[in-house]
Amino acid sequence: MGATIFWFIMMLGDILSMGDYTAYVWSAYGLTLLVLVGNILLARRRHSAARLDLGRRLQAREGER
Amino acid sequence: MRKFWHELASPPHFYRLAGRLSPWFGWVAAVLIVGSGWAGLFWAPPDYQQGDAFRIIYVHVPSAWMSLFVYVVMATAAAIGLIWRIKLAHAVAASCAPLGASFTFLALATGSIWGKPMWGTWWEWDARLTSELILLFLYAGYMALRGSIDDTARADRASAVLALVGVVNVPIIHYSVIWWSSLHQGPTVTKLDAPSIAVSMLVPLLTMSFGFMCYFAAVLLARVRGEVLERERNARWVRQYSGLS
Amino acid sequence: MTPRRQRMILVGLVLLGVGLAAGFALRAFQENLLYFYSPSEVAAGSAPAGRAFRVGGMVADGSVERAPGSLEVRFVLTDFAHTVPVRYTGVLPDLFREGQGTIARGRLSADGDFIAEEVLAKHDENYMPPEVAQSLVSPPARSE
Numbered sequence: 001m002g003a004t005i006f007w008f009i010m011m012l013g014d015i016l017s018m019g020d021y022t023a024y025v026w027s028a029y030g031l032t033l034l035v036l037v038g039n040i041l042l043a044r045r046r047h048s049a050a051r052l053d054l055g056r057r058l059q060a061r062e063g064e065r
Numbered sequence: 066m067r068k069f070w071h072e073l074a075s076p077p078h079f080y081r082l083a084g085r086l087s088p089w090f091g092w093v094a095a096v097l098i099v100g101s102g103w104a105g106l107f108w109a110p111p112d113y114q115q116g117d118a119f120r121i122i123y124v125h126v127p128s129a130w131m132s133l134f135v136y137v138v139m140a141t142a143a144a145i146g147l148i149w150r151i152k153l154a155h156a157v158a159a160s161c162a163p164l165g166a167s168f169t170f171l172a173l174a175t176g177s178i179w180g181k182p183m184w185g186t187w188w189e190w191d192a193r194l195t196s197e198l199i200l201l202f203l204y205a206g207y208m209a210l211r212g213s214i215d216d217t218a219r220a221d222r223a224s225a226v227l228a229l230v231g232v233v234n235v236p237i238i239h240y241s242v243i244w245w246s247s248l249h250q251g252p253t254v255t256k257l258d259a260p261s262i263a264v265s266m267l268v269p270l271l272t273m274s275f276g277f278m279c280y281f282a283a284v285l286l287a288r289v290r291g292e293v294l295e296r297e298r299n300a301r302w303v304r305q306y307s308g309l310s
Numbered sequence: 311m312t313p314r315r316q317r318m319i320l321v322g323l324v325l326l327g328v329g330l331a332a333g334f335a336l337r338a339f340q341e342n343l344l345y346f347y348s349p350s351e352v353a354a355g356s357a358p359a360g361r362a363f364r365v366g367g368m369v370a371d372g373s374v375e376r377a378p379g380s381l382e383v384r385f386v387l388t389d390f391a392h393t394v395p396v397r398y399t400g401v402l403p404d405l406f407r408e409g410q411g412t413i414a415r416g417r418l419s420a421d422g423d424f425i426a427e428e429v430l431a432k433h434d435e436n437y438m439p440p441e442v443a444q445s446l447v448s449p450p451a452r453s454e
Binding site for chain 1: 292
Binding site for chain 2: 314317318321324328329332336401403404405410413429432433435436439
């Protein structure tokens with residue numbers, strides 16, 4: 001069991017290795033993924049914030065009536 | 066034709082259309098970006114000089130292209146907003162800025178990560194790098210200007226002028242490596258004779274770029290929806306549509 | 311003239327004005343934007359004396375000499391018309407090799423050597439797999 005896990009990790013390391021540049025390549029790809037996902041989350045938050053604000057306004061208006 | 070543009074520029078119509086289109090662009094983008102990322106990392110052969118470090122171009126080059134493309138979209142939208150007084154166009158321009166800034170940041174950061182092992186430096190003040198940094202400042206200035214003006218209509222006009230003035234930087238960035246002796250290499254894919262890149266290396270680059278384009282469309286549409294909802298918060302259609310009233 | 315037309319012309323004028331201004335400014339600063347000098351310019355004496363500048367060229371074939379046991383290296387930069395001998399002590403970038411475009415920053419010494427404080431490798435715009443590059447150097451032997 002332990003040997004299998006060890007072997008698996010070795011294989012994974014082999015596959016993900018980018019020669020002398022493993023850290024450079026993966027950090028560039030990782031950073032890109034982070035920024036792309038971040039943009040999506042920000043856009044969603046912006047939309048839901050606008051909706052929330054709208055809901056509050058409408059409720060306040062109902063209250064006035 | 067006239068009717069089509071008229072409808073497109075109407076906020077409720079655009080809001081609904083954007084809501085429908087955005088997920089489609091999003092899924093196409095996800096498939097393309099994940100597929101091209103895999104191909105760039107594992108399928109494409111290593112470069113004869115740069116080895117595996119060259120794989121960074123699959124995130125660097127599309128980001129750099131998008132940083133310019135988004136600026137052109139932003140400036141065009143700003144011009145349309147100024148000339149035809151279309152509020153929706155200003156909403157599009159405003160939504161472009163943070164996306165363009167993030168692409169510019171990615172282009173600079175991934176280029177730096179590539180530059181350290183290849184050139185031997187994280188940063189050099191050469192024409193390409195400097196003009197790309199100015200692009201980042203333009204996006205930041207645009208956002209800061211918008212943030213500093215409370216009145217939306219005035220913010221729209223002032224920031225649109227800034228966007229238009231800054232568009233002069235776009236050709237400078239593109240031609241910087243041709244006009245001046247720079248550390249950054251010249252263009253590979255867009256030069257007039259055949260691209261000097263192996264086909265197996267070019268294909269993931271092009272699909273990744275197309276993926277970035279779809280990603281931009283998806284996130285831009287989502288952002289514009291938020292922007293429109295906020296701008297039109299007093300309009301009747303918003304109350305009806307939101308289902309909140 | 312409709313107001314819309316006026317605004318259109320105004321936007322056009324702004325673009326034109328900024329474009330012209332940028333064009334003139336860049337023309338004026340052309341000298342400062344020059345990132346490196348070529349060996350020919352150095353030979354002609356147009357590179358600044360007494361202050362640091364950059365020389366860019368190809369590393370001449372067979373010119374790289376490393377001092378054993380230290381990081382000191384000597385090589386010759388060429389633009390195939392003139393050459394500049396360079397001395398440098400430090401870590402070289404991974405792309406540095408003979409025949410590679412290279413930029414050295416430093417100053418000229420009295421004996422004509424260029425003492426580099428920094429050496430950067432310039433990459434060209436060609437990308438190919440190792441096998442293809444190999445076949446360009448030595449055409450595959452024809453099997454009889």
